[in-house]
Amino acid sequence: MRAIDPAVGAIAAAAASCESLDTLADVVRGCVACAELASLRTSVVVGDFPATARLLLVGEGPGANEDVAGRPFVGKGGQLLDSLLAEAGLDRAHVAVANVVKCRPPGNRTPTPAEARRCTGWLDRQLALCAPSLVVTLGLSALRWASGSGIRLRDVRGVVREWRGTRLLPTYHPSAALRFGPAGEPMAMLRADLRTAAAELS
Numbered sequence: 001m002r003a004i005d006p007a008v009g010a011i012a013a014a015a016a017s018c019e020s021l022d023t024l025a026d027v028v029r030g031c032v033a034c035a036e037l038a039s040l041r042t043s044v045v046v047g048d049f050p051a052t053a054r055l056l057l058v059g060e061g062p063g064a065n066e067d068v069a070g071r072p073f074v075g076k077g078g079q080l081l082d083s084l085l086a087e088a089g090l091d092r093a094h095v096a097v098a099n100v101v102k103c104r105p106p107g108n109r110t111p112t113p114a115e116a117r118r119c120t121g122w123l124d125r126q127l128a129l130c131a132p133s134l135v136v137t138l139g140l141s142a143l144r145w146a147s148g149s150g151i152r153l154r155d156v157r158g159v160v161r162e163w164r165g166t167r168l169l170p171t172y173h174p175s176a177a178l179r180f181g182p183a184g185e186p187m188a189m190l191r192a193d194l195r196t197a198a199a200e201l202s
């Protein structure tokens, strides 16, 4: 049986007490619940939440560039994401972007289940305060935040469904699109799914 992690409940309670995204951002920046990540980070990458956002993109966690910049998706994956959003007619300036974990896992490793469980309290509250019309999860970690651990991306990607009072559209992470290259399936699927997102919002 999994041991109870008191940080999960503490973060959920702290997040619930935040009445705005700005207040939550200030509180998250002081979070040290994951000792390893907190000790190694340059910044807490809280996320971008423009007031005009109707679309929320959720990725896995900050990489090296994001850790330095303090913003999500600013490296090569972010540049690809911006260009595919623009192709679909979506302006990143009006798109909310956040990650499952707000602090960079060392060596860009996948966040541990314990880290993801803790940080989910912040992300869940961001979702509630942002109240987007559509959530697009990028990659498996974000899909698991939304849908639990037993699900496969290939079974649900590209399909929009009702979810937590909004709609959910799972797709690939830009890093997978970069890894498999311009002719790879993840690139084609990510491109198609962002077009689906734009159509859902039109």
Ligand code: SF4
Binding pocket: 011, 028, 031, 032, 033, 034, 035, 037, 038, 044, 101, 102, 103, 115, 118, 119
């Ligand atoms: S990853 Fe999330 S829960 Fe862990 S220390 Fe950073 S902000 Fe806190």
